[in-house]
Amino acid sequence: MVDLTAAPEILRTADGRPLKSALALAQRKAKWRAFFLVLPLLAFVVLTFIVPILKMLERSVNHDGFSSNAPTMVAWFNDHPAGADIPEDAYAALVTDLKQMQKDRTAGAAGTRINYTVPGTISVFKSAAREAEKLQPPYKDALIASNKMWGDPLVWVAMRNASSAYTSDFYMVSADLKRDANNSLVRVEDNQRIYVYLFLKTFVLSIVITVACLLLAFPIAHLLAVLPMAKSNLLMILVLLPFWTSLLVRTSSWIAILQEQGIINDLMVWIGAFSEDGRIRMIYNQTGTIIVMTHILLPFMVLPLYSVMRVIPPSYARAARSLGATSWTTFRRIYLPQTLPGIAAGSLLVFILAVGYYITPALVGGADGQLISNLISFHMNKANWSMAAALAAILLAAVLLLYWLYDRLIGIDRLKLG
Amino acid sequence: MALPVYASPLERVWYYTFRILCALIFLFLVAPILIVIPLSFNIEPYFSFTHKMLTLDPSGYSLRWYDTLLTLGVNAPDDAVRDSTWWAMVWEQATWVKAAKNSLWIGMWATILATVLGTTAALGLSRPEMPYRRLIMALLISPMIVPIIIIGTGLFFFYSSACISPDNWLGWLLSPFLSAKGCLANSHLGIILAHATLGIPFVIITVTATLSGFDQSLIRASASLGANPRTTFFKVIMPLILPGVISGALFAFVTSFDEVVAVLFIAGPEQQTIPRQMWNGIREAISPAILAVATILVIVSIAMLVTVELLRRRSERLRGVTPH
Numbered sequence: 258m259v260d261l262t263a264a265p266e267i268l269r270t271a272d273g274r275p276l277k278s279a280l281a282l283a284q285r286k287a288k289w290r291a292f293f294l295v296l297p298l299l300a301f302v303v304l305t306f307i308v309p310i311l312k313m314l315e316r317s318v319n320h321d322g323f324s325s326n327a328p329t330m331v332a333w334f335n336d337h338p339a340g341a342d343i344p345e346d347a348y349a350a351l352v353t354d355l356k357q358m359q360k361d362r363t364a365g366a367a368g369t370r371i372n373y374t375v376p377g378t379i380s381v382f383k384s385a386a387r388e389a390e391k392l393q394p395p396y397k398d399a400l401i402a403s404n405k406m407w408g409d410p411l412v413w414v415a416m417r418n419a420s421s422a423y424t425s426d427f428y429m430v431s432a433d434l435k436r437d438a439n440n441s442l443v444r445v446e447d448n449q450r451i452y453v454y455l456f457l458k459t460f461v462l463s464i465v466i467t468v469a470c471l472l473l474a475f476p477i478a479h480l481l482a483v484l485p486m487a488k489s490n491l492l493m494i495l496v497l498l499p500f501w502t503s504l505l506v507r508t509s510s511w512i513a514i515l516q517e518q519g520i521i522n523d524l525m526v527w528i529g530a531f532s533e534d535g536r537i538r539m540i541y542n543q544t545g546t547i548i549v550m551t552h553i554l555l556p557f558m559v560l561p562l563y564s565v566m567r568v569i570p571p572s573y574a575r576a577a578r579s580l581g582a583t584s585w586t587t588f589r590r591i592y593l594p595q596t597l598p599g600i601a602a603g604s605l606l607v608f609i610l611a612v613g614y615y616i617t618p619a620l621v622g623g624a625d626g627q628l629i630s631n632l633i634s635f636h637m638n639k640a641n642w643s644m645a646a647a648l649a650a651i652l653l654a655a656v657l658l659l660y661w662l663y664d665r666l667i668g669i670d671r672l673k674l675g
Numbered sequence: 676m677a678l679p680v681y682a683s684p685l686e687r688v689w690y691y692t693f694r695i696l697c698a699l700i701f702l703f704l705v706a707p708i709l710i711v712i713p714l715s716f717n718i719e720p721y722f723s724f725t726h727k728m729l730t731l732d733p734s735g736y737s738l739r740w741y742d743t744l745l746t747l748g749v750n751a752p753d754d755a756v757r758d759s760t761w762w763a764m765v766w767e768q769a770t771w772v773k774a775a776k777n778s779l780w781i782g783m784w785a786t787i788l789a790t791v792l793g794t795t796a797a798l799g800l801s802r803p804e805m806p807y808r809r810l811i812m813a814l815l816i817s818p819m820i821v822p823i824i825i826i827g828t829g830l831f832f833f834y835s836s837a838c839i840s841p842d843n844w845l846g847w848l849l850s851p852f853l854s855a856k857g858c859l860a861n862s863h864l865g866i867i868l869a870h871a872t873l874g875i876p877f878v879i880i881t882v883t884a885t886l887s888g889f890d891q892s893l894i895r896a897s898a899s900l901g902a903n904p905r906t907t908f909f910k911v912i913m914p915l916i917l918p919g920v921i922s923g924a925l926f927a928f929v930t931s932f933d934e935v936v937a938v939l940f941i942a943g944p945e946q947q948t949i950p951r952q953m954w955n956g957i958r959e960a961i962s963p964a965i966l967a968v969a970t971i972l973v974i975v976s977i978a979m980l981v982t983v984e985l986l987r988r989r990s991e992r993l994r995g996v997t998p999h
Contacts, residue, residue: 287804291805291806292805292806294799295795298792298795299814301875302814305868306826307814310829312832313828313832476696480694495704495705496704500980503969503972505957508957510707510711511707512957516722516723552707610820613822614822615822620954630822634824637828645828649829653821669816
């Protein structure tokens with residue numbers, strides 16, 4: 258008879274260790290082995306990708322142009338809470354700093370920082386620094402006499418906010434906001450709202466391009482999915498060829514096709530549809546951006562659609578037809594719902610890529626076909642680094658949100674290339 | 676998709692309309708790529724077909740733009756004898772030749788880095804025990820998703836501060852790879868690292884795809900037959916995943932070879948590459964010489980595409996995945 262009260266014998270490995278702990282150890286080891294294989298790449302990506310992006314994010318909240326060059330003012334702002342009236346000793350501190358700026362030639366740097374929030378202040382700083390040595394007390398009257406802006410409470414609000422190197426001002430400017438005299442946020446004048454408009458335009462153009470890609474990709478993905486393998490493989494090459502061809506090649510050939518003396522216009526004039534003077538401009542404007550980006554992003558829509566459509570069994574559609582559905586009903590109620598995962602994957606991917614596109618709008622966008630990326634590049638070229646970084650950070654947040662959505666809905670491990 | 680016998684007349688019309696529609700979309704996809712080829716032989720400095728070209732008059736065609744690729748930037752008279760000294764000058768001085776050399780050099784090292792690191796990581800990521808698999812995968816793929824302008828901006832800030840003085844021993848050791856000031860900015864190494872990062876997602880995707888059908892029991896079989904992990908890797912795993920590795924490497928190379936934005940942000944005048952030269956050409960004086968380069972690049976991309984396609988089929992055959 259078995260003694261049920263005795264402790265159950267622990268299963269052990271050959272060398273006498275409990276099986277449970279031996280298994281746990283083996284699994285832990287396997288985990289570490291897998292992790293060590295990934296580790297070198299992880300370290301590499303952190304160094305060449307994560308660290309640069311963190312640097313950029315830091316730039317977007319840091320600008321020491323004013324705070325490092327105006328120490329007396331920084332001290333004054335720290336000692337005095339924000340008040341309505343600016344007393345004489347604040348102006349005296351300002352003049353002390355302006356004199357030093359003139360010696361160090363840093364008035365431009367300090368003025369640049371204030372200029373982001375109160376446009377037109379660079380020259381005010383520079384000329385005040387030049388005259389600082391000649392100014393006589395009382396400084397308040399002397400400075401206001403030299404330039405009315407020194408009496409403007411907005412300039413003082415801006416200087417107070419710039420007295421710390423860390424600031425959210427660049428995000429504020431990116432949202433087309435400014436501070437009024439009471440340090441509360443208000444929207445800038447209508448004619449100066451450029452950033453929100455450009456973000457919206459980028460968003461709308463990306464949707465237009467995504468829809469255009471979907472409309473063009475759907476028929477050919479369907480054709481590829483239903484053709485016999487040998488034929489569809491051949492046609493697939495036509496989809497993959499643009500994928501493998503240099504972006505700059507594709508962009509320059511579109512210039513050849515769409516420009517005023519280009520192939521389409523020549524053809525239209527030749528068949529008599531356009532007169533010689535009636536040539537239309539299809540490039541270096543928004544139309545150019547949309548056409549060329551649709552062409553460039555089309556393969557990213559075709560491939561996910563194709564991989565979903567290929568596995569849709571044709572028997573469902575046949576069953577629907579045999580039960581009396583018209584071909585339109587069959588398409589709408591049977592086929593289309595089954596392609597939704599492909600539509601979602603392709604549309605999200607194309608939209609993500611379109612939102613951050615830079616090269617094509619820069620080359621064929623002209624004046625009105627520019628996207629937010631082009632504005633980032635513009636600020637980089639003007640050395641407005643913090644401004645560029647703030648805009649890039651906002652774009653990054655949007656893209657990461659979409660990426661997260663993509664991962665949740667589709668899963669990045671299902672991303673395929675060709 | 677043959678037309679069924681019971682199709683109504685309307686369906687017949689739609690069937691052929693659909694085919695024509697698809698043909699037009701395929702034309703939209705491919706025509707802009709193929710059109711550069713005849714245009715690059717234009718004798719006139721225009722971006723469009725001349726009357727002579729359309730009537731197939733041989734005098735409308737020439738190789739002058741291909742010649743420009745060799746002579747631009749070469750300090751020799753136009754009618755110089757094309758002997759070996761002339762070719763040596765072309766090799767050393769021609770703007771496009773220098774750009775091609777830079778592009779190939781950068782592309783080669785970026786590909787090697789991305790392929791070695793990416794393949795190793797993909798092996799780890801395909802193991803079922805891998806912790807935080809999804810998160811790490813998302814991170815490693817993100818250089819493909821994050822807009823290049825953001826990466827370029829970040830690299831600009833990072834590289835201009837990533838300097839090391841040649842006086843200290845590490846700086847001395849690294850100085851041949853860095854710029855004159857000892858920075859990653861304006862150096863070949865800086866671009867190679869950036870391009871490798873951009874190529875890594877492609878290697879990860881292709882190699883994990885190859886590994887997804889990989890039969891893990893083959894590793895156990897090999898181990899039970901007495902092979903050590905190294906032998907198993909080179910004799911069992913490597914031959915099976917090689918097609919994926921090579922296509923990943925080709926993707927990484929093409930990414931680097933076509934990349935212009937990061938180069939614009941972090942490269943100095945010494946790092947002139949083909950895309951950067953084309954970029955300048957398109958923005959400033961647009962000359963058919965660009966179309967000549969474009970034609971060469973199209974031929975290269977067709978060759979790459981065919982290679983990858985053949986590799987993919989080989990891989991499917993090896994892994995026993997039936998083509999659909």
